[in-house]
Amino acid sequence: MTRKEQKEERRKAILMTALTLFVEKGYYDTKITDIAAAVPMSTGLMFHYFESKEVLLTELVKMGVEGTKALSSGPAAQAMADIPADQYLKGFLQQLFSYAKEQPWVFNMFVLMGQVRRSGMPEEARKEAAAVNSIDFTATLIAKGQKEGVFRAGDPILLSRCFWASVQGIMEEMAMDKEMEAPDPRWIVSILIP
Amino acid sequence: MTRKEQKEERRKAILMTALTLFVEKGYYDTKITDIAAAVPMSTGLMFHYFESKEVLLTELVKMGVEGTKALSSGPAAQAMADIPADQYLKGFLQQLFSYAKEQPWVFNMFVLMGQVRRSGMPEEARKEAAAVNSIDFTATLIAKGQKEGVFRAGDPILLSRCFWASVQGIMEEMAMDKEMEAPDPRWIVSILIP
DNA sequence: TCGTTCATTGAATATGTATTCAATATACAA
DNA sequence: TTGTATATTGAATACATATTCAATGAACGA
Numbered sequence: 425m426t427r428k429e430q431k432e433e434r435r436k437a438i439l440m441t442a443l444t445l446f447v448e449k450g451y452y453d454t455k456i457t458d459i460a461a462a463v464p465m466s467t468g469l470m471f472h473y474f475e476s477k478e479v480l481l482t483e484l485v486k487m488g489v490e491g492t493k494a495l496s497s498g499p500a501a502q503a504m505a506d507i508p509a510d511q512y513l514k515g516f517l518q519q520l521f522s523y524a525k526e527q528p529w530v531f532n533m534f535v536l537m538g539q540v541r542r543s544g545m546p547e548e549a550r551k552e553a554a555a556v557n558s559i560d561f562t563a564t565l566i567a568k569g570q571k572e573g574v575f576r577a578g579d580p581i582l583l584s585r586c587f588w589a590s591v592q593g594i595m596e597e598m599a600m601d602k603e604m605e606a607p608d609p610r611w612i613v614s615i616l617i618p
Numbered sequence: 619m620t621r622k623e624q625k626e627e628r629r630k631a632i633l634m635t636a637l638t639l640f641v642e643k644g645y646y647d648t649k650i651t652d653i654a655a656a657v658p659m660s661t662g663l664m665f666h667y668f669e670s671k672e673v674l675l676t677e678l679v680k681m682g683v684e685g686t687k688a689l690s691s692g693p694a695a696q697a698m699a700d701i702p703a704d705q706y707l708k709g710f711l712q713q714l715f716s717y718a719k720e721q722p723w724v725f726n727m728f729v730l731m732g733q734v735r736r737s738g739m740p741e742e743a744r745k746e747a748a749a750v751n752s753i754d755f756t757a758t759l760i761a762k763g764q765k766e767g768v769f770r771a772g773d774p775i776l777l778s779r780c781f782w783a784s785v786q787g788i789m790e791e792m793a794m795d796k797e798m799e800a801p802d803p804r805w806i807v808s809i810l811i812p
Numbered sequence: 813t814c815g816t817t818c819a820t821t822g823a824a825t826a827t828g829t830a831t832t833c834a835a836t837a838t839a840c841a842a
Numbered sequence: 843t844t845g846t847a848t849a850t851t852g853a854a855t856a857c858a859t860a861t862t863c864a865a866t867g868a869a870c871g872a
Contacts, residue, residue: 427818427819430819431818431819434819447737448737449737450737450738450739452646453740456859456861457859457860465820465821466820466821466822467821467861468820468822468862468863469819469821471862472818472819472820476860476861477860539736539738542729542733542790543644543647544644544645544646544647544733544738546647578805582798582799582801585788585798585801586788586791586801586805588787589784589787589788589791590787590809593782593784593785593786593787594779594780594783594787596736596783596787597779597780600735604776604779605776607777607779607780608772611770611777611780611809611810612809614808614809615784615806615808615809616805617808621848624849625849628849650831651829651830659851660850660851661852662831662832662833662850662851662852662853663849663850665831665832666848666849666850670830671831
């Protein structure tokens with residue numbers, strides 16, 4: 425393994441460790457020394473990889489933004505056109521919940537993005553997080569569902585915001601209590617169904 | 619107005635100012651000097667009223683806990699027995715949304731309690747917030763609704779958590795965007811309906 | 813093998829901000 | 843009116859912790 429690859433590995437290890445700690449204890453309660461100890465590495469070395477704690481956070485947020493973008497332009501999103509909107513959303517949630525169960529960092533990423541979006545974290549990171557917009561994507565889908573007659577009437581944007589607020593809330597609940605069972609996706613999609 | 623009453627007024631002013639700032643900028647980004655300037659009063663005087671920033675936060679959380687307890691034991695809660703569970707929940711949400719529109723601190727309190735519950739804030743406050751448990755209250759209500767045949771089958775606790783996660787998420791969304799219209803309560807209650 | 817570059821350390825430093833404090837003004841009780 | 847308690851101020855302090863730095867060790871190419 426080349427030196428560069430080593431470094432990249434180490435970088436990822438730091439990112440994942442920081443993600444876990446930020447979500448478990450909160451950004452401000454997580455000290456650089458905590459992350460360093462958990463990786464593990466010396467405090468000083470952390471700054472060899474990330475120039476500041478805030479940059480580390482911002483890098484995580486960038487990852488989150490990428491991930492979210494992938495969701496709304498990847499192959500799964502292409503399938504959107506082919507199946508009824510309600511089916512698509514149920515399938516999407518099913519996948520999200522089961523994927524997150526296997527890869528807990530996905531949970532953590534959801535939670536982190538939510539926390540950053542709301543504030544309680546540095547400005548820089550918040551700006552970065554603003555780049556993601558699942559609301560519009562789903563709103564389009566909801567409008568399609570309304571035409572198909574499978575979704576209830578109402579402002580698609582507002583419905584979309586409610587939908588995502590619920591998903592976000594539930595992901596956060598699940599992140600807090602790892603034992604919590606995933607809800608039936610139909611429960612959530614019901615929000616949209618007449 | 620007596621001296622004691624004056625003090626009590628001032629105390630409340632500080633609490634409300636802090637609540638707004640904590641929610642707008644986050645607990646850690648809100649400096650004692652910010653709160654002092656907004657009240658307004660000198661920095662030093664803050665400590666005449668609250669012995670520390672953390673105590674101030676904890677007092678707010680105590681208020682939130684009281685408020686939530688009131689919701690689940692007040693006269694409205696008594697009405698629970700008399701009307702169908704779905705009707706009751708819709709009415710409850712309707713009241714919550716319209717009340718919060720008039721009294722924005724209610725929004726803020728919701729958001730603060732959520733943030734504290736999840737972490738990202740001092741331990742002491744989190745412990746205090748743990749005292750509130752709307753989940754169980756609503757779970758009982760949901761079980762009742764299931765007997766009445768108006769709610770879908772499923773673990774009442776899990777359904778209750780999903781219900782509250784949605785409400786929490788939506789309240790946070792509304793707190794972030796004051797322009798946002800309140801959703802139709804029926805959308806949310808749909809989570810529980812077969 | 814040697815010299816250069818990168819990785820690593822942990823203690824020293826710098827900085828931001830919660831908290832304290834000594835001084836002053838204001839209200840109240842006797 | 844006078845004395846005591848309380849309210850108020852803003853600058854000084856204390857402290858926590860992010861960040862720097864000088865020194866050491868390991869890898870790698872020539």
